[in-house]
Amino acid sequence: MIELxxxxxxxPFLVERLQADYTLHxxxxxxxxxxxxxxxxxxVRGILAGGMAGPDAALINRLEKLExxxxxxxxxxxxxxxxxxxxxxVVTNTPDVLTGDVADLAMTLILMAPRRIGEAERFLRAGxxxxxxxxxxxxxxxxxxxxxxxxxxxxxxxRRAEVFGLNIAYHDIRPLGDLPYRSYPTxxxxxxxxxxxxxxxxxxxxxxxxxxxxxLAALGPAGCxxxxxxxxxxxxxxxxxxxxxxxxxxxxLDVFDGEPAVPAALMELExxxxxxxxxxxxxxxxxxxxxxxxxxLKAHFAGKPVLTPVPPQG
Numbered sequence: 062m063i064e065l066x067x068x069x070x071x072x073p074f075l076v077e078r079l080q081a082d083y084t085l086h087x088x089x090x091x092x093x094x095x096x097x098x099x100x101x102x103x104x105v106r107g108i109l110a111g112g113m114a115g116p117d118a119a120l121i122n123r124l125e126k127l128e129x130x131x132x133x134x135x136x137x138x139x140x141x142x143x144x145x146x147x148x149x150x151v152v153t154n155t156p157d158v159l160t161g162d163v164a165d166l167a168m169t170l171i172l173m174a175p176r177r178i179g180e181a182e183r184f185l186r187a188g189x190x191x192x193x194x195x196x197x198x199x200x201x202x203x204x205x206x207x208x209x210x211x212x213x214x215x216x217x218x219x220r221r222a223e224v225f226g227l228n229i230a231y232h233d234i235r236p237l238g239d240l241p242y243r244s245y246p247t248x249x250x251x252x253x254x255x256x257x258x259x260x261x262x263x264x265x266x267x268x269x270x271x272x273x274x275x276x277l278a279a280l281g282p283a284g285c286x287x288x289x290x291x292x293x294x295x296x297x298x299x300x301x302x303x304x305x306x307x308x309x310x311x312x313x314l315d316v317f318d319g320e321p322a323v324p325a326a327l328m329e330l331e332x333x334x335x336x337x338x339x340x341x342x343x344x345x346x347x348x349x350x351x352x353x354x355x356x357x358l359k360a361h362f363a364g365k366p367v368l369t370p371v372p373p374q375g
Contacts, residue, residue: 063362064104066124069111071133075351083358085109098123107131107358112154113320115140121150129361131354132371135159135214135341136291138264143375152371153357156213158349159341164217166340167289170313171206171222171257174285175199177311179334199283199310202226207255209248209272210262210290211237218259230254233262248272252279257287264291274299277309285311289340292317301326304333315340 062084067076070089079085086105091097098120105124108116112134118141121127129151130140137154145152173179176198184195206222208215211231219229219242229242232251236244245251248271252258258280262268272286272295280286286309288295297318303309304327311332317323320338327333341347357367 063106064101065107065109065358066101066105067109068116068120069109069114069133069139071109071111071354072347072351074348075133075354078351078355079109079358083107089114106362109133109354110137110140112136113139116145117141118144121145121148129153129358129367131357133350133354135163136264137371138266138291142371146373146375151361151367153354153367153369154371155350155353156369158353159346160213160217162343162346163214163289163340164221166315166336167214167218167259167261167287168221168225170287170289170315170334170336171218171227171259171285172201172225173334174287174311174313175201175204175257177332180331183331204228204256205230205254207231207245207251207258208242209233209251209258209260209294211240211242212261212263214289215259215261216240218261227257248276249279252276252284253281255280255284257285260286260288260290260294262290262294264294269293270296272296272300274303274308277303280309282307282310284309285313287313289315292320297324297327301330304330 064084066086066088068088086101088097102124106126106128108130110130110132121141121144127150130145132140132154135154135156140152142152181195204227206227206229208219208231211233222229230245230251231242232245232248260272277299304312313334315336316338353369360367
């Protein structure tokens with residue numbers, strides 16, 4: 062059987078399906094990584110990765126027979142794609158199939174943060190309603206949504222947001238002239254022109270800390286930040302400070318820097334909605350992602366083009 066190295070947790074139903082056709086070697090948290098690689102490394106032809114855990118250049122270059130890295134996720138920033146492609150190793154991901162669910166959760170947080178839905182639920186559960194009504198939230202109609210990264214997910218959120226009467230603008234590495242949204246040349250310019258700022262760009266190293274204290278200050282005391290992309294894109298200490306001191310009004314976060322650990326200072330804040338990285342967490346989407354991982358591997362080892370190759374990087 063073809064041998065694969067698994068470096069990221071995968072759904073049991075995908076692992077079971079893969080084990081029927083391949084030999085899988087668990088390399089998620091190996092007690093003796095050098096021993097495992099010395100034993101099976103010379104035979105490994107593929108790596109099973111994830112959006113949050115993937116192989117670095119050292120691992121990629123150690124596997125002499127490596128041909129493909131199949132990532133379970135749309136994001137591939139955990140994998141050193143440049144190192145892989147330099148060796149001619151194919152890298153695949155799972156785009157499109159999770160766009161709808163991620164956009165749905167982003168839109169949910171866009172609705173929840175200004176309306177203070179999380180706070181309102183805690184208010185009710187604490188029995189405070191009997192002592193008086195909850196304070197007012199902010200309507201969405203006519204507000205300005207700025208989207209950082211207008212790719213598949215960003216555009217899907219924009220279409221949903223238009224239904225709620227939001228005005229859409231964006232900042233991207235390149236202006237997309239065929240879309241009816243205003244493009245801003247810098248992220249600070251976009252934040253200054255937004256009531257809600259959505260982070261929807263990829264998590265490449267160059268984007269670490271992209272949403273910093275200056276961007277949050279530009280968003281302003283009536284603004285809300287929503288992030289369903291990658292935690293490290295936002296300067297997390299700066300965000301905690303901005304939420305605590307009123308630099309911005311609130312936030313909706315599905316991703317965090319250093320997750321699953323979340324700073325206690327962030328969890329203690331009332332003006333933030335927090336979810337545990339569940340944007341693509343539906344039965345239907347995870348099954349579709351699993352199918353795509355399996356089908357990419359099947360195509361490659363049959364000598365056919367993979368379905369969803371990661372484009373050249375670097």
